[in-house]
Amino acid sequence: MTRLLAALWLALPSAASAAPLSPLGRAAAETLKALVRIDTSNPPGNERPACESLAEVLAAAGVPYEIVESTPGRASLVARLKGDSSRRPLLLLAHLDTVGVEAERWSFPPLAGDEKDGAVRGRGAVDDKSMAAVFAVVLADLAKRGVRLKRDVVLAAVADEESGGRWGIKWLLEHRPELLDAELALNEGGTTFTRGGKVRIFAVQVQEKEYLDLTVTARGAGGHASVPDPDNAVLRLARALVRLDERRVEPRVSPVARAYFEALRGIETPELSAAFDDLLSDDEERVERGGELLRENPYYWAMVADTWAPTLLSGGFRENVLPSEARANLNVRLLPDTDSERFLEDLRAVAEDAGVGLEMVSGPEGAPPPAAPLDGAFWTALRGVVAGLSPGAVVVPSMSVGSTDAAVLRRRGVAVYGLEFPLSPDDQSRIHGHDERMPLAGLEYGVTLVSRLVTELAR
Numbered sequence: 306m307t308r309l310l311a312a313l314w315l316a317l318p319s320a321a322s323a324a325p326l327s328p329l330g331r332a333a334a335e336t337l338k339a340l341v342r343i344d345t346s347n348p349p350g351n352e353r354p355a356c357e358s359l360a361e362v363l364a365a366a367g368v369p370y371e372i373v374e375s376t377p378g379r380a381s382l383v384a385r386l387k388g389d390s391s392r393r394p395l396l397l398l399a400h401l402d403t404v405g406v407e408a409e410r411w412s413f414p415p416l417a418g419d420e421k422d423g424a425v426r427g428r429g430a431v432d433d434k435s436m437a438a439v440f441a442v443v444l445a446d447l448a449k450r451g452v453r454l455k456r457d458v459v460l461a462a463v464a465d466e467e468s469g470g471r472w473g474i475k476w477l478l479e480h481r482p483e484l485l486d487a488e489l490a491l492n493e494g495g496t497t498f499t500r501g502g503k504v505r506i507f508a509v510q511v512q513e514k515e516y517l518d519l520t521v522t523a524r525g526a527g528g529h530a531s532v533p534d535p536d537n538a539v540l541r542l543a544r545a546l547v548r549l550d551e552r553r554v555e556p557r558v559s560p561v562a563r564a565y566f567e568a569l570r571g572i573e574t575p576e577l578s579a580a581f582d583d584l585l586s587d588d589e590e591r592v593e594r595g596g597e598l599l600r601e602n603p604y605y606w607a608m609v610a611d612t613w614a615p616t617l618l619s620g621g622f623r624e625n626v627l628p629s630e631a632r633a634n635l636n637v638r639l640l641p642d643t644d645s646e647r648f649l650e651d652l653r654a655v656a657e658d659a660g661v662g663l664e665m666v667s668g669p670e671g672a673p674p675p676a677a678p679l680d681g682a683f684w685t686a687l688r689g690v691v692a693g694l695s696p697g698a699v700v701v702p703s704m705s706v707g708s709t710d711a712a713v714l715r716r717r718g719v720a721v722y723g724l725e726f727p728l729s730p731d732d733q734s735r736i737h738g739h740d741e742r743m744p745l746a747g748l749e750y751g752v753t754l755v756s757r758l759v760t761e762l763a764r
């Protein structure tokens with residue numbers, strides 16, 4: 306998953322606090338370190354050794370598991386602690402693959418898997434091996450203590466999330482759907498806002514934006530560069546991109562975004578809090594004013610607007626030859642209620658002219674998935690657990706501007722809730738970046754939270 310952060314949070318002091326680890330926290334840290342030392346950067350992924358490492362934790366506690374291979378080297382682990390089946394299963398979903406690294410920009414070896422400055426260090430330490438480690442040790446602990454469960458608790462530590470899930474969640478749903486049958490699921494994708502080391506907002510992801518890739522292709526006359534023809538593909542493309550950039554986009558506040566901004570009022574800067582107030586009001590002028598302020602904050606803007614960004618550019622083949630074609634990839638993130646076909650038509654109307662065309666190269670698979678329910682037993686349980694760990698913290702639903710494996714499960718009717726183990730803004734910014742690390746304090750919080758929450762939901 307990806308994330309951007311509001312300037313405010315980046316300016317806050319680090320949330321790290323040194324506290325001794327509980328036995329469960331220590332087990333999570335050791336499991337995480339072992340996982341981080343295994344290179345699962347995707348491509349190629351190669352998740353099987355990571356499955357085997359997790360399997361040791363489960364086997365030691367007698368939890369039955371299966372390692373399912375989708376294609377050579379690509380594997381997912383599914384473990385199941387049986388309940389009495391009076392309720393449908395609870396799924397704990399994490400992914401074992403990671404994004405790659407620019408090793409020369411790291412200050413320590415990316416596969417270090419060690420502990421320094423109160424954190425487990427290395428690629429995947431947060432995203433998402435921390436969740437895989439916590440889920441595994443919690444499952445093992447439930448088994449060891451012989452806790453009686455009303456439903457199966459299933460751990461799925463899957464391959465290939467970072468490349469769209471073809472060899473992971475999607476493969477499992479297609480070939481072994483019975484393994485993932487569940488009423489509700491815990492996953493990555495939430496956000497915590499901390500201040501002075503304390504969690505102020507615990508945001509739970511219930512919905513995601515839709516991911517699309519578009520190609521803008523411009524054609525030109527070509528020919529010798531010594532006699533420039535005004536009909537130049539690169540210039541046509543550049544002009545089309547500028548027209549798209551200048552296209553006016555209006556904000557739209559979904560019910561999830563509304564609940565999220567309401568919780569942030571008074572915690573964000575006075576300026577942004579006022580912008581949220583305006584945006585949520587019934588007054589047209591105020592909505593307009595709030596929207597203008599939000600435009601200057603890319604993260605919050607992305608929660609209320611369809612966005613696009615050029616990400617790849619190509620054209621020409623020789624320095625002294627005019628290109629006959631130039632292309633740009635536009636990475637698009639749509640709000641869940643945006644009609645992708647209509648959005649495409651709107652962009653075409655702006656971008657296309659005689660020499661420019663716009664095509665969708667990949668888009669959503671079917672209708673947008675429904676948001677996970679915003680009330681019910683999950684919320685009662687979570688609010689109780691968070692109140693115990695972080696008195697005064699606000700639990701609130703949120704929408705991810707990035708994407709995770711949750712969407713495919715939500716399409717199949719599973720209520721998926723995305724969590725985050727508390728991270729400082731600095732540590733959040735390292736996800737998919739350099740020097741990724743998981744603070745032990747966040748891991749301890751995570752293991753306590755998940756243990757209490759799973760017990761509450763499954764007992």
Ligand SMILES: [Zn+2]
Pocket residue numbers: 306400432433466493
């Ligand atoms: Zn992830």
